[in-house]
Amino acid sequence: MKKTVKVVAAIIENNHNEILCALRSTEMTIPNVWEFPGGKIENGENPYNALKREIEEEMNCTIEPSEILNVHTHEYNHFIIELTAIKAKIVKGHPELSEHDQFVWLKRENLDSLKWAPADIPAVELLINEV
Numbered sequence: 001m002k003k004t005v006k007v008v009a010a011i012i013e014n015n016h017n018e019i020l021c022a023l024r025s026t027e028m029t030i031p032n033v034w035e036f037p038g039g040k041i042e043n044g045e046n047p048y049n050a051l052k053r054e055i056e057e058e059m060n061c062t063i064e065p066s067e068i069l070n071v072h073t074h075e076y077n078h079f080i081i082e083l084t085a086i087k088a089k090i091v092k093g094h095p096e097l098s099e100h101d102q103f104v105w106l107k108r109e110n111l112d113s114l115k116w117a118p119a120d121i122p123a124v125e126l127l128i129n130e131v
């Protein structure tokens, strides 16, 4: 049976109504596709705290999560992901690249110009339709 992995991802919006998109590197699982930064929820961890921890670790900045955009389950070849997308603002620092190859800030209407991780597509569509 495939393992289900719980992942949180941050929909980080700046003051220009742009959203932070991150390119998974060639060394990561599911490489060379765009995602929202975040990572796996640890055992017993609250999703909001997990997201704050992941963003500190992977971008060296502090976020304030606000609300859940959506929760979507997607089956990949080797595992099932339950992806919780949470809206957030940066309250300290600027995103620094470590694990990702690239960051871009995009307006909602341009989000569909990227090749997204399959599990992220429902969140991307919700964001595009928020305009």
Ligand SMILES: Nc1nc2c([nH]c(=O)n2[C@H]2C[C@H](O)[C@@H](COP(=O)(O)OP(=O)(O)OP(=O)(O)O)O2)c(=O)[nH]1
Binding pocket: 007, 008, 009, 028, 029, 030, 034, 035, 036, 037, 038, 039, 040, 081, 083, 117, 118, 119, 120
């Ligand atoms: N952080 C994040 N992960 C996502 C998204 N969409 C999506 O399918 N994933 C997948 C990629 C990874 O397999 C998993 C998240 O784990 P992670 O961010 O800790 O990734 P990782 O490559 O370090 O994980 P690992 O498999 O090497 O342990 O969820 C997303 O929007 N954000």
